Amino acid sequence: MPDLLVGPLLRYVDEAGASIWVETSEPCEVTVEVGGLRAAERTFTVHGHHYAIVDVEATGPYTVELDGRAVWPLDGFPPSRICPVEELGRVVFGSCRTSVPHDDEHVRTHGVDILHAYGRRLMEGEDLPSLMIFLGDQVYADEPSQQMLDFIRSRRQDGPDEIVGFEEYAELYRQAWTDPVVRWVLSTVPTAMIFDDHDVRDDWNTSETWRRQMAEVPWWPARVISALGAYWVYQHLGNLSPSERKADPVYAAIRAGGDADGGAMLDAFAERADQDPASTRWSYSRDIGRTRLVMLDTRSARKLDRGDRRMLDEDEWSWFDELATGGVDHLLIGSSVPVFLPSGIFDVESWNEAVADGAWGPRASRVAEKIRQALDLEHWGAFRKSFEEFGRVLVDVAAGRRGRAPATIVLMSGDVHYSYLAAAGPVSADLDSARIYQAVCSPIRNPLSRTLRLANVIGSFGVASLAGVLLVRTAKxxxxxxxxxxxxGPWFPNALASLELDGRSAVVRWHTARPDFEELTRISLTS
Known part of the structure; x- marks a missing residue:
């Protein structure tokens, strides 16, 4: 008798229906019923795990059955429901969430889980958001919890105390998404996701040198193949519309195999995606009413050639360039790593890239590469050509040179473990009336220690500001x-941000939990 292991996750939702993702304990038929309308899908299998995405053209409360047996909703929880999304109203976003218990010990070390606190608030009757966006580090494959380490050590005695194979990734996602309150939130609020480095490994694709070094690690090939395969199953498929998913050749091939295990096909796809990033696209976009959402892959799609580093390779850049237009009320761009960092850190990253590319000679280049990896100098400032191209596009869109100017262009990011708002524009711009904003929200649950908070304030907003100016000059x-x-900002507590859109007006808020859910700040982006 099949059981529901993970999910249901409410993923893609539009004005008429939704896509609902599940993982089950064995092959079965998954049925979703909404207001008397029933939609069913047979599970597909990879590496001994069984999944389905059911597309249903209806809205309202829903139930889930496995081979005709009701398994959802859970007793004691409100019903899960599909709310039509015709316009984006409230968009909740954040990044960097570790999955540890909610007891006093872990609250002391990891803080209150703001996603869990927000879920309780929603269960008490707060209006549901239109969409929740997870901007990376949904799981930490390189920093597993004690519970995850126990699972790893029960399976093998060799290799690293990190995730290696698909089975371990499956357990990592199970631990991340099956807390009852979090599970209910994910069943009720539509989600869009994109990876960052810890979904794979810290500093993933920071440089070509990093890739060469990791290629020499015996367990790395299995790790990166499992990481991308698991991401495809647990995160990527749900980002796609039903028509996009049906056009995915890997999805079609695995489903065509019936109950046969498609693990080998998934591994071949993941290996190709790692070795040839242009062979697949993890980025995606959606037009929802008068708002365009573009979610960028700023990890796998990097070009790492010395002297010509790009955050987005040529194919990815062309794709984005076509989508970066006006004619919408709001243009929302998800980039897991912030575009606009504190200026001092930005300058240090640009200097480091120039020196690593040979501005000070071969010996300094090798030292700069070590510094790049040690200090995580891998944001947009460390890919200066891409940053300049990206900035020019944003300025053109904001100025109305690519169609009617949006009221706001909001870049949503995470990664840095503190939150802030930045305003941007051309050199001559009055930033008090900006159209371009960077909204950073991190972490959901993985706060810096007090010592590291102080170090970040001094390094990012103090010493780096002076050092950056001097270093940029020396690198010409x-x-x-x-x-x-x-x-x-900056704000350092665990946080979720919400962007509230109403016509051409926009307000952004940050929320934390100490321990109750509360507002940190509210800022209007439009006059």
């Missing part, structure tokens, strides 16, 4: 073509 880097300033 060109002046920036636009400017930005951090207008609010």
């Amino acid at each position: 880097l060109p002046r920036r073509r636009f400017r930005w300033k951090i207008t609010n």
